[in-house]
Amino acid sequence: MATTLQFEVLDLRHFSAGVMRPLLEAESRVWSERLHWDYRGSADLLLQYLDSRVLPGYVAVENGRVVGYVFCVYEGHKAVIGDIFALELGEPGRMPGAPAASAAELRGELLRRLLEMLQNSPGVTRIESQLLLHPHGDHTRAFEEAGFEVYERIFMESPLRRPEVLDGATGIPGLAMRRWAEADFAAAGRLIAACYEGHLDSHINEQYRTAAGSQRFLHNIVRFPGCGYFDVESSRSVCAPGSTELVGLLLCSRVREDVGHVTQICVAPEYRGKGLGKALMRQCARNLAQRGFQMLTLTVTASNRNAVGLYEELGFRGTHRFDAMVWDPAEHGRA
Numbered sequence: 434m435a436t437t438l439q440f441e442v443l444d445l446r447h448f449s450a451g452v453m454r455p456l457l458e459a460e461s462r463v464w465s466e467r468l469h470w471d472y473r474g475s476a477d478l479l480l481q482y483l484d485s486r487v488l489p490g491y492v493a494v495e496n497g498r499v500v501g502y503v504f505c506v507y508e509g510h511k512a513v514i515g516d517i518f519a520l521e522l523g524e525p526g527r528m529p530g531a532p533a534a535s536a537a538e539l540r541g542e543l544l545r546r547l548l549e550m551l552q553n554s555p556g557v558t559r560i561e562s563q564l565l566l567h568p569h570g571d572h573t574r575a576f577e578e579a580g581f582e583v584y585e586r587i588f589m590e591s592p593l594r595r596p597e598v599l600d601g602a603t604g605i606p607g608l609a610m611r612r613w614a615e616a617d618f619a620a621a622g623r624l625i626a627a628c629y630e631g632h633l634d635s636h637i638n639e640q641y642r643t644a645a646g647s648q649r650f651l652h653n654i655v656r657f658p659g660c661g662y663f664d665v666e667s668s669r670s671v672c673a674p675g676s677t678e679l680v681g682l683l684l685c686s687r688v689r690e691d692v693g694h695v696t697q698i699c700v701a702p703e704y705r706g707k708g709l710g711k712a713l714m715r716q717c718a719r720n721l722a723q724r725g726f727q728m729l730t731l732t733v734t735a736s737n738r739n740a741v742g743l744y745e746e747l748g749f750r751g752t753h754r755f756d757a758m759v760w761d762p763a764e765h766g767r768a
């Protein structure tokens with residue numbers, strides 16, 4: 434016998450920040466428990482967008498209360514699914530148990546509705562998503578059924594007292610490492626595009642494919658609190674000898690008062706394998722440790738063995754696995 438879902442799915446744009454706030458507060462608690470992330474800055478930014486009533490997405494409403502949501506943003510022809518979240522059964526604000534839908538069922542239905550809407554929007558030719566909060570495999574089926582490719586990624590962390598990440602070389606001869614500077618945007622955009630040419634991460638994140646796209650990525654990281662607050666003091670740039678072109682870059686954000694998160698690390702192909710990646714990580718870790726930070730975290734694509742190996746050597750351990758998804762029929766057709 435078919436079960437009737439005990440909730441409604443409605444357009445996110447009908448809901449104000451005030452109505453959504455309790456849900457985002459519940460979500461913030463999960464970010465904190467699972468990833469040591471103080472999500473309140475991101476939640477506040479999201480609430481501002483919600484109040485402008487322009488964010489595409491859906492909410493699940495049960496007994497007149499918002500119990501789940503999903504949203505996306507458009508970047509030209511591309512849609513990026515930013516987040517999905519639903520309250521578990523029995524949590525404050527939810528019915529205690531059956532016949533109410535589980536959180537997984539709510540998320541599944543929200544996702545199905547959003548994918549259906551996006552895949553039927555003529556202007557949308559590509560959809561990307563990285564659902565950092567949700568364990569690997571949680572939404573794989575829904576995405577694969579909709580024609581997406583799914584890639585496993587790892588969330589890694591290291592306490593900032595481990596000798597592996599603090600001790601050892603913090604530079605390599607002939608290359609000057611310094612703090613990130615505002616003037617680095619253009620050169621950093623060129624470096625990222627060069628570093629990720631042919632790399633799986635530029636398949637997952639289209640912005641990495643061009644210098645202009647990489648600059649948009651950099652602006653998001655440096656100027657907006659969507660991925661923590663950019664921490665200029667622990668972020669590093671490495672210049673080519675006698676030039677302002679960059680050959681190495683590490684960007685770090687503060688995701689909690691005492692937790693740093695590496696949002697980008699890359700080294701120009703011709704400078705790899707000389708210890709620069711490790712030196713960048715150590716400089717960042719030492720700076721954070723000196724300032725009282727307790728932990729450093731990062732994310733990496735599971736198949737990027739070089740990078741995973743580098744982080745493990747520095748004492749990082751994978752503590753959570755999540756998925757990145759891509760839908761790009763034109764590209765898949767060419768592959």
Ligand SMILES: CC(C)(COP(=O)(O)OP(=O)(O)OC[C@H]1O[C@@H](n2cnc3c(N)ncnc32)[C@H](O)[C@@H]1OP(=O)(O)O)[C@@H](O)C(=O)NCCC(=O)NCCS
Nearest residue numbers: 628698699700705706707708709710711733739740742743
């Ligand atoms: C990951 C990356 C930043 C490492 O930078 P790097 O300067 O080469 O790093 P290091 O020289 O300090 O360490 C490289 C480690 O990778 C491995 N490695 C082996 N051969 C290598 C090679 N030919 N080139 C690079 N790394 C190699 C080794 O484990 C080496 O450690 P070892 O020195 O103890 O042998 C760089 O490869 C890069 O920019 N890759 C593309 C972007 C990327 O994947 N970034 C990470 C996203 S999470």
